Amino acid sequence: xxxxxxxxxxxxxxxxxxxxxxxxxxxxxxxxxxxxxxxxxxxxxxxxxxxxxxxxxxxxxxxxxxxxxxxxxxxxxxxxxxxxxxxxxxxxxxxxxxxxxxxxxxxxxxxxxxxxxxxxxxxxxxxxxxxxxxxxxxxxxxxxxxxxxxxxxxxxxxxxxxxxxxxxxxxxxxxxxxxxxxxxxxxxxxxxxxxxxxxxxxxxxxxxxxxxxxxxxxxxxxxxxxxxxxxxxxxxxxxxxxxxxxxxxxxxxxxxxxxxxxxxxxxxxxxxxxxxxxxxxxxxxxxxxxxxxxxxxxxxxxxxxxxxxxxxxxxxxxxxxxxxxxxxxxxxxxxxxxxxxxxxxxxxxxxxxxxxxxxxxxxxxxxxxxxxxxxxxxxxxxxxxxxxxxxxxxxxxxxxxxxxxxxxxxxxxxxxxxxxxxxxxxxxxxxxxxxxxxxxxxxxxxxxxxxxxxxxxxxxxxxxxxxxxxxxxxxxxxxxx
Numbered sequence: 001x002x003x004x005x006x007x008x009x010x011x012x013x014x015x016x017x018x019x020x021x022x023x024x025x026x027x028x029x030x031x032x033x034x035x036x037x038x039x040x041x042x043x044x045x046x047x048x049x050x051x052x053x054x055x056x057x058x059x060x061x062x063x064x065x066x067x068x069x070x071x072x073x074x075x076x077x078x079x080x081x082x083x084x085x086x087x088x089x090x091x092x093x094x095x096x097x098x099x100x101x102x103x104x105x106x107x108x109x110x111x112x113x114x115x116x117x118x119x120x121x122x123x124x125x126x127x128x129x130x131x132x133x134x135x136x137x138x139x140x141x142x143x144x145x146x147x148x149x150x151x152x153x154x155x156x157x158x159x160x161x162x163x164x165x166x167x168x169x170x171x172x173x174x175x176x177x178x179x180x181x182x183x184x185x186x187x188x189x190x191x192x193x194x195x196x197x198x199x200x201x202x203x204x205x206x207x208x209x210x211x212x213x214x215x216x217x218x219x220x221x222x223x224x225x226x227x228x229x230x231x232x233x234x235x236x237x238x239x240x241x242x243x244x245x246x247x248x249x250x251x252x253x254x255x256x257x258x259x260x261x262x263x264x265x266x267x268x269x270x271x272x273x274x275x276x277x278x279x280x281x282x283x284x285x286x287x288x289x290x291x292x293x294x295x296x297x298x299x300x301x302x303x304x305x306x307x308x309x310x311x312x313x314x315x316x317x318x319x320x321x322x323x324x325x326x327x328x329x330x331x332x333x334x335x336x337x338x339x340x341x342x343x344x345x346x347x348x349x350x351x352x353x354x355x356x357x358x359x360x361x362x363x364x365x366x367x368x369x370x371x372x373x374x375x376x377x378x379x380x381x382x383x384x385x386x387x388x389x390x391x392x393x394x395x396x397x398x399x400x401x402x403x404x405x406x407x408x409x410x411x412x413x414x415x416x417x418x419x420x421x422x423x424x425x426x427x428x429x430x431x432x433x434x435x436x437x438x439x440x441x442x443x444x445x446x447x448x449x450x451x452x453x454x455x456x457x458x459x460x461x462x463x464x465x466x467x468x469x470x471x472x473x474x475x476x477x478x479x480x481x
Contacts, residue, residue, distance in 0.1 A: 008154065009230065011229075011231070012158060012228075012412075013158060014229045014238075014300045016160060018218065019160070019164070019242075019243040020310060021215070021217075022101070023106070023215075023303070025254070026297075027216075029108040030301075030449055032258065032276050033276035034210070036269050037196065038428065039193065039208030039210075040194070042189060043205050044208070044211055045255055045440035047208060048251060052212060055244055057416065058244075059212075061385040062384065064237075064388070064401055064402045066222070067401065070223065070232035072227045072235050073321075074318070075384050076089070076091045076319065077154075078091075078384035078388075080322075083387040085460070086455060088322075088463075090451045092319050092322075093377045093454070094377075096316065097376040098316055099308065100313060100372070101374075102312075103312055103443070104220055104355045104356045105366070106178045106305045107138045113301060116273040118273040118274075119164070120273070120290055127342070128187075135356060137351075143480075145306055145310050145343050146306065146345045149341055152470040156307075157306075163299060164250070168250050168254045170296060170347055172254060172256075173363045174284075180261070181412065187259075188256060196429050197429050198429075203426075206426065210424065210428070213423070214373070216244065216248075217309070217374060218308065219240050220377070222237075222240045227314075228314075261280050264336065272401065276463065281293045295433065309348050313345040316331050317332055320475050331347055332344075371439050375421060375425070375443055376443075382413065388410065389410045389414065421444070425444065
């Protein structure tokens with residue numbers, strides 16, 4: 001019996017999942033302290049403008065290809081159709097690892113913010129073991145929500161959009177209107193601060209741009225739910241482009257509002273809460289106000305993690321449908337009741353928990369998790385765009401197309417992806433030790449070796465690109481309740 005995902009997501013719902021995954025209240029807040037140390041306000045805002053614009057070009061170029069191939073597989077399916085099985089296999093593993101790293105990074109970050117809230121509310125000192133336990137509970141809740149059906153996920157993502165936009169307005173408005181000292185425009189737009197250990201200001205600007213670079217990830221979520229979206233050939237591309245654009249504008253307002261409200265730069269960096277934004281809230285609004293604003297950020301992070309699980313589970317489902325994962329027969333199953341890939345959802349919950357376990361023993365582990373997200377996601381976006389350009393006149397675009405702008409914008413996008421991927425791998429602080437080492441390059445190398453090894457051992461034998469409406473997909477597909 002054929003099992004197909006439920007096509008109940010509309011245009012706004014498709015936009016909402018990518019906007020929820022980008023989640024400026026998650027990336028911008030989690031990495032705010034990183035930005036303060038790696039260039040300070042001028043780099044934080046300047047890089048947000050530049051990286052946001054370049055991400056928009058990548059998103060538009062990717063959207064062009066999504067319109068031609070709107071399936072749950074997303075980038076790996078496009079890469080296979082445009083470049084062949086080995087391109088698809090490699091892109092799929094990069095994208096999957098990036099998605100799993102994103103879930104681990106976002107939900108673990110949410111657990112850390114919950115720890116900061118608990119300290120303010122009840123005086124509980126955050127501990128690694130407690131953070132890990134909260135992280136596990138968050139993942140469990142996200143698993144339960146995602147197996148309930150795409151309609152619930154769509155509703156939650158739609159709420160997430162308004163929660164984030166209103167949350168930014170409330171945070172910036174509260175900080176601006178509070179009777180406290182505010183920084184000058186000169187400080188916010190020109191102040192440079194360097195705690196990296198590197199003397200070259202240009203180098204510091206490059207690595208400081210990673211606050212924006214890490215935040216602008218995950219907009220491929222619109223493609224992963226394409227098979228559950230009405231009029232996917234136009235809805236999914238629009239979802240990508242609109243999610244990036246709205247995040248770009250709202251994120252700039254959020255960062256600027258936070259920077260204007262800094263009372264003590266050093267105290268903010270070294271906050272006892274472990275979360276620099278919490279210190280700004282405390283200094284400006286007191287304990288009660290800080291708790292309220294932290295709750296806004298925490299809920300936004302929880303929405304983000306839930307959307308990430310939805311996107312990753314569809315990727316697992318599609319990749320298994322193509323027989324790419326061990327025990328693919330299990331992960332491709334779809335519930336006959338909710339028409340949701342239930343086993344894939346639980347795998348998308350368990351694997352991020354295992355990825356984050358080393359954080360119990362090493363402070364560098366969280367940075368490594370973030371690296372998995374970035375170096376997996378970004379190259380996976382650039383590969384289909386590059387392959388579409390390589391196809392030249394043999395590439396057939398979908399109804400949402402850049403037209404004559406496809407080649408120049410695509411060329412810029414691919415170049416940017418290559419550059420930002422190298423920047424992701426650069427050392428971020430000196431001296432370089434086991435705790436300060438940037439594991440992004442090592443993570444990327446391991447991911448590529450893993451893709452190569454699995455290809456030669458089983459991929460070239462078992463892998464078979466399968467779309468949701470193909471004959472192969474209908475043969476022998478089991479359903480679970």
